[in-house]
Amino acid sequence: MSWTPRSSLDSVEGLIWLPRLFAKARRVAESGGRSRLVDGYCYGNNDVMDGRVLRFLRTDDVTVSSILQDHSDDEAARIIVKQSGRTREECLQFSRDLERTLRSFPVIDADEGLLPPGIKATAVRFFYNRLMMPVVYMMFQRAERKR
Numbered sequence: 001m002s003w004t005p006r007s008s009l010d011s012v013e014g015l016i017w018l019p020r021l022f023a024k025a026r027r028v029a030e031s032g033g034r035s036r037l038v039d040g041y042c043y044g045n046n047d048v049m050d051g052r053v054l055r056f057l058r059t060d061d062v063t064v065s066s067i068l069q070d071h072s073d074d075e076a077a078r079i080i081v082k083q084s085g086r087t088r089e090e091c092l093q094f095s096r097d098l099e100r101t102l103r104s105f106p107v108i109d110a111d112e113g114l115l116p117p118g119i120k121a122t123a124v125r126f127f128y129n130r131l132m133m134p135v136v137y138m139m140f141q142r143a144e145r146k147r
Contacts, residue, residue: 002039003027003039004041005020005023005024005027005041006019006020006022006023007019007020008020008049008102008108009099009102011095012073012074012077013074013077013078013080013081013091014088014091014092014095015053015057015077015081015091015094015095016095016098016099016102017049017050017053017095017098017102018053018077019073021043021050021053021054021064022064022068022073022076022077024038024041024042024043024044024047024050025043025044025061025064025065025068026068027039027041027043028043028044028065029065029068029069033065035144036061036140036144037137037140037141037144040133042136042137042140043061044060044061045060045061045147046140046143046144046147047140048136049098052098053098056084056086056094057080057081057083057084057086058083058084058085058086059080059083059084063080064076064080067079067080108128
């Protein structure tokens with residue numbers, strides 16, 4: 001892949017994954033917004049991790065994309081968190097829980113070259129790209145058609 005979104009562990013307003021979600025939203029917008037599957041990355045409500053963050057923030061991908069049109073990532077994050085009614089403490093706890101999930105599921109890091117090279121990274125990348133993601137893409141596209 002020629003483009004990768006920000007790291008899953010980057011944070012804004014105390015929330016990891018949110019900068020990554022924003023990067024994917026901006027990439028979808030740059031591509032014309034016809035599909036929420038761009039450059040091998042799913043974006044939005046129907047993506048497992050994006051959906052988890054969006055549900056926590058009591059919002060959806062359409063709202064996020066709309067806010068991002070007129071605001072920087074920092075401003076958009078402040079607006080979205082404020083609209084969600086979530087406290088700073090809730091955001092930090094959500095991020096701690098999400099980080100534990102991400103650390104126990106290293107396929108994203110392996111795919112994006114963030115794991116040390118070797119047989120483990122190669123095996124994880126193979127599993128992720130050849131076995132897991134084709135199923136995920138199929139499920140994502142099916143869910144998108146139902147929108």
